[in-house]
Amino acid sequence: xxxxxxxxxxxxxxxxxxxxxxxxxxxxxxxxxxxxxxxxxxxxxxxxxxxxxxxxxxxxxxxxxxxxxxxxxxxxxxxxxxxx
Numbered sequence: 118x119x120x121x122x123x124x125x126x127x128x129x130x131x132x133x134x135x136x137x138x139x140x141x142x143x144x145x146x147x148x149x150x151x152x153x154x155x156x157x158x159x160x161x162x163x164x165x166x167x168x169x170x171x172x173x174x175x176x177x178x179x180x181x182x183x184x185x186x187x188x189x190x191x192x193x194x195x196x197x198x199x200x201x
Contacts, residue, residue, distance in 0.1 A: 120187070120197060123153040127174035153191070159184045 121127075128149050135143040147170070148158055155172045159181055162170055167181035179187065190197045 120190070121152055121175045121177070123151065123191060125152045125175050126150075127152040127155040127172050129155045129158050129170065129172055132169045156184045156188050160188055 126149070129147045130144055131147050133143055133145055134141060148155060152172070152174050155174070156179070159167065159170055159172055159179075162181070170181065172179040172184060186197045189195050
């Protein structure tokens with residue numbers, strides 16, 4: 118599978134409990150920018166809150182585990198097990 122480039126446009130999103138939303142949950146876009154910035158942002162989120170966050174980039178979705186693997190790949194060249 119082809120890895121997205123670091124400069125690809127991306128959005129960091131978060132699921133938030135909301136009593137007004139139809140399903141009791143709403144999704145907000147926290148930030149927009151290059152994938153590398155969104156990956157660093159997601160990795161900086163408190164571990165207990167990471168499950169409510171993800172990145173949308175190039176038609177794919179990265180969860181916190183994907184983001185950490187991609188960051189490790191960019192910094193060390195380590196293979197990425199699962200990704201976009």
